[in-house]
Amino acid sequence: MSVTTRVLTGEALAAALEDVARLRIRVFRDFPYLYDGNEDYERDYLRAYQSPGAVVVAAMEGARVVGAATGAPMADHAADFAAAFADRPEPLDQIFYCAESVLLPEYRGQGIGHAFFDAREAHARDLGLTHSAFCSVIRPAGHPARPAGYRPLDGFWRKRGYEPLPGVIAHFSWKDLGEAAETEKPLQFWMRRL
Numbered sequence: 271m272s273v274t275t276r277v278l279t280g281e282a283l284a285a286a287l288e289d290v291a292r293l294r295i296r297v298f299r300d301f302p303y304l305y306d307g308n309e310d311y312e313r314d315y316l317r318a319y320q321s322p323g324a325v326v327v328a329a330m331e332g333a334r335v336v337g338a339a340t341g342a343p344m345a346d347h348a349a350d351f352a353a354a355f356a357d358r359p360e361p362l363d364q365i366f367y368c369a370e371s372v373l374l375p376e377y378r379g380q381g382i383g384h385a386f387f388d389a390r391e392a393h394a395r396d397l398g399l400t401h402s403a404f405c406s407v408i409r410p411a412g413h414p415a416r417p418a419g420y421r422p423l424d425g426f427w428r429k430r431g432y433e434p435l436p437g438v439i440a441h442f443s444w445k446d447l448g449e450a451a452e453t454e455k456p457l458q459f460w461m462r463r464l
Contacts, residue, residue, distance in 0.1 A: 273336060273377055275385045277393065278326040286326050287316050289335035290372070297372040299447060301416055302409045306445040318369075321346045323397050327389040329373060329382050337373030339386035341366055343397065354440045354459060360401050365461070366394030368404040387430055395464050402464055404432070405440055405457035415447075431462040 278286050291312035298305035319326065321342050329337030344351060344365035355362055371386045391402050406423070409416065438459040443452040 273329050273331050273380065273382060275382065275389060276328045276330055277389050278328055279324070283319060283324060283326045286328055286335065286338065287319060289328070290319075290326060290338045290340060291316060293335070293338055293372040293374070294370065297374065298370075301413070301420060302407050302422075303444075304415055304446045306447045306449065311444070318342055318346055325390060325393045327386050329377065329385075331377075336377050337371070337382055337386070339371040339390060340369040341390040341393065342369065343367070343399065344403065350442075351440055351459075354438050358435065358438060360461075364400045366390065366397065366399045366402045366464075368402055383426065384430075391464055400464055401461055402432075403435075403459055403461040405459045408439070408456045408458050427460055432460040433462065435459045435461055 291309065294312060295305070295307035295309075298307060318324070319340055319342060323346065324342040325340070327339040327341075328335050343363070344355075344367045345363045347367055348362055351367070352362065355365075368387065368390050371383060373382055373386075394402050404427075435458075438461075440457045440459065441454050442457060443454045445452045
């Protein structure tokens with residue numbers, strides 16, 4: 271069966287958040303995120319997607335959600351990101367935040383990642399926003415959990431026109447696999463003009 275993508279907003283988006291939470295917990299266990307997720311954390315985190323400008327792009331195999339990408343206007347995340355963007359000339363209310371793309375491993379390499387970005391960028395343009403941004407966790411090259419042959423997605427993001435923003439670093443806490451408590455991680459922002 272082939273995979274299709276669907277853009278979800280409003281009630282359809284709200285109905286998909288449980289699937290997004292399940293995928294985040296599963297996919298982000300892998301390096302570089304090493305996320306030891308739980309449903310309570312997910313419920314709290316996904317509240318940001320209750321906003322009218324939010325979107326979920328769902329990758330569907332039949333009725334099964336096998337991947338999802340989320341996004342919302344950056345202004346909806348201002349409390350989290352205002353400090354990171356304090357020295358940038360672009361106002362937060364002109365930036366769309368492409369939050370996460372989670373896709374089960376067996377569906378990767380089929381163009382779904384491009385479909386996720388295409389749909390979110392189109393949604394951002396429809397909202398009248400001028401920039402699209404996301405962030406990626408910064409892990410040291412010698413991290414003990416880094417798998418042999420690991421390839422970061424930097425090349426994919428650059429081909430789509432994104433560039434890392436020097437000094438624009440956010441900090442978030444989550445529990446890594448094998449840790450007893452949450453620790454703060456740095457996340458590098460990338461951005462492009464739409």
